Amino acid sequence: MALAAVCPRRARPRRDRSNLVTVARDERGVTPQSEDFSAWYNELVLKAELVDRGPVRGTMVIRPYGYRIWELLQSELDRRIKETGHQNAYFPLLIPQSYLEREAEHVEGFAPELAVVTHAGGKQLEEPLIIRPTSETVIGEFMAKWISSHRDLPMLLNQWANVVRWELRPRLLLRTTEFLWQEGHTAHADEADAMRETMLALQEIYAPTVRGLAAIPVIEGEKTPGERFAGAVSTFTIEAMMRDGRALQSGTSHYMGTNFARSFDIQYTGEDGQLRYAYTTSWGLSTRLIGGVIMTHGDDKGLVLPPRLAPYQVVIVPIGRGDQAAEVTEAASALAGRLVAAGIRTHMDDRPQLSPGFKFNEWELRGVPIRLELGPRDLAAGSAVMALRLGGAKEPIGLDGAPARLADELDAFQDFLFDRATAFRDEHTVTTDDWADFVVAVATGWARALHCGMQDCEDEIKAATGATARCIPLDGEPASGPCIRCGRPSAYGKRVIFGRAY
Numbered sequence: 210m211a212l213a214a215v216c217p218r219r220a221r222p223r224r225d226r227s228n229l230v231t232v233a234r235d236e237r238g239v240t241p242q243s244e245d246f247s248a249w250y251n252e253l254v255l256k257a258e259l260v261d262r263g264p265v266r267g268t269m270v271i272r273p274y275g276y277r278i279w280e281l282l283q284s285e286l287d288r289r290i291k292e293t294g295h296q297n298a299y300f301p302l303l304i305p306q307s308y309l310e311r312e313a314e315h316v317e318g319f320a321p322e323l324a325v326v327t328h329a330g331g332k333q334l335e336e337p338l339i340i341r342p343t344s345e346t347v348i349g350e351f352m353a354k355w356i357s358s359h360r361d362l363p364m365l366l367n368q369w370a371n372v373v374r375w376e377l378r379p380r381l382l383l384r385t386t387e388f389l390w391q392e393g394h395t396a397h398a399d400e401a402d403a404m405r406e407t408m409l410a411l412q413e414i415y416a417p418t419v420r421g422l423a424a425i426p427v428i429e430g431e432k433t434p435g436e437r438f439a440g441a442v443s444t445f446t447i448e449a450m451m452r453d454g455r456a457l458q459s460g461t462s463h464y465m466g467t468n469f470a471r472s473f474d475i476q477y478t479g480e481d482g483q484l485r486y487a488y489t490t491s492w493g494l495s496t497r498l499i500g501g502v503i504m505t506h507g508d509d510k511g512l513v514l515p516p517r518l519a520p521y522q523v524v525i526v527p528i529g530r531g532d533q534a535a536e537v538t539e540a541a542s543a544l545a546g547r548l549v550a551a552g553i554r555t556h557m558d559d560r561p562q563l564s565p566g567f568k569f570n571e572w573e574l575r576g577v578p579i580r581l582e583l584g585p586r587d588l589a590a591g592s593a594v595m596a597l598r599l600g601g602a603k604e605p606i607g608l609d610g611a612p613a614r615l616a617d618e619l620d621a622f623q624d625f626l627f628d629r630a631t632a633f634r635d636e637h638t639v640t641t642d643d644w645a646d647f648v649v650a651v652a653t654g655w656a657r658a659l660h661c662g663m664q665d666c667e668d669e670i671k672a673a674t675g676a677t678a679r680c681i682p683l684d685g686e687p688a689s690g691p692c693i694r695c696g697r698p699s700a701y702g703k704r705v706i707f708g709r710a711y
């Protein structure tokens with residue numbers, strides 16, 4: 210069971226339906242997405258050289274190609290985080306167990322996922338240490354130390370770090386025992402300011418980054434009580450739809466009220482001299498979003514990377530043999546230099562031992578938005594052949610105007626992916642008041658339905674269909690009526706999005 214979750218390929222040999230014999234496919238190819246979405250994903254993340262499996266079950270190695278995607282995402286997030294007044298800091302990986310125990314709901318929520326250090330320096334420790342699953346507790350401890358007056362507020366911190374949450378059913382990039390993320394932690398004088406911050410992280414940092422760079426049309430919404438972060442008063446989310454119709458929670462922002470301030474004694478003296486508890490927030494976005502990019506845009510042939518997140522936006526493949534090889538390679542190299550100078554991330558694939566066809570397949574599998582082929586005849590004509598990763602035949606483009614033309618093509622490709630994902634999401638979202646329709650809808654996508662807001666009813670829906678309440682969309686139209694499942698009066702004043710989720 211455990212092994213099957215980590216190694217689905219070994220556990221489930223693929224069969225060719227025509228003759229029922231196990232097929233040895235081309236080393237570089239993957240199971241088509243349309244045939245088996247899960248096998249497609251598991252094979253692709255490895256074959257595209259994004260990640261590898263770590264030595265400890267559930268851990269992953271992020272390879273350079275995958276890490277570059279993370280860096281591109283990270284730099285845009287970091288820019289927005291700083292631009293909105295936050296400062297980066299770093300807190301220790303090891304957290305005293307007693308810290309987690311101070312917030313009862315928090316420790317209860319995280320207990321099953323904790324990795325605990327009991328021995329160090331050759332001895333048993335007096336107090337076990339927790340490898341951080343998130344840093345509210347340790348940061349709370351220091352906020353209490355650093356905040357004394359209203360003049361110290363708001364305190365706006367962010368940390369880039371790794372965290373560990375023991376995963377029973379790990380999945381590369383989507384659910385790994387250790388992952389990378391940023392966690393924002395802020396403290397405020399009052400509820401209104403803390404609530405503004407919670408929405409700022411969601412709407413001015415996360416949503417525009419994920420839409421703009423990852424080309425994923427996320428829905429902003431609030432979590433139902435059962436789906437809230439452990440210890441939060443309210444949790445907000447951006448939810449994305451993958452190409453198998455499942456939802457991926459892609460970033461969350463939590464309003465804590467004074468829950469953590471009371472547990473960690475984060476108090477300040479107001480202008481009137483009164484001692485008050487601060488209001489805190491936290492918000493996080495992780496490497497799991499890379500899994501979201503793969504499952505939002507990829508196809509049977511492999512990855513499709515949005516240009517703004519692609520390690521290589523353009524790959525040039527020089528094609529020439531014998532005497533012509535040197536001349537073509539030199540011209541390709543000069544072209545690459547001009548594209549790089551124009552700000553286009555460009556790679557020249559001049560590996561001599563591999564055929565052009567092999568290279569085309571490889572860069573297609575690895576999701577490069579634009580491939581340029583340059584042969585002696587193209588060179589003589591002053592052009593190169595452009596092939597887009599999606600939609601469109603090969604087309605010659607002039608070498609002189611190549612940087613401007615390719616910049617335009619990359620922008621158009623970015624927009625195309627966003628529009629395509631939006632259309633897919635909308636085609637797979639059904640607004641319904643009928644239980645039978647609801648069941649059909651969540652089998653292939655999302656349903657927008659009225660819900661009573663009761664946990665037992667959410668649990669029943671999950672047991673019956675596998676679907677959970679993803680969010681109450683912020684921009685949802687006012688709506689009320691009987692609950693889709695139990696018929697009790699609806700809560701929230703609008704429809705809830707339900708779907709199966711990663």
Ligand SMILES: [Zn+2]
Nearest residue numbers: 661666692695
């Ligand atoms: Zn109900």
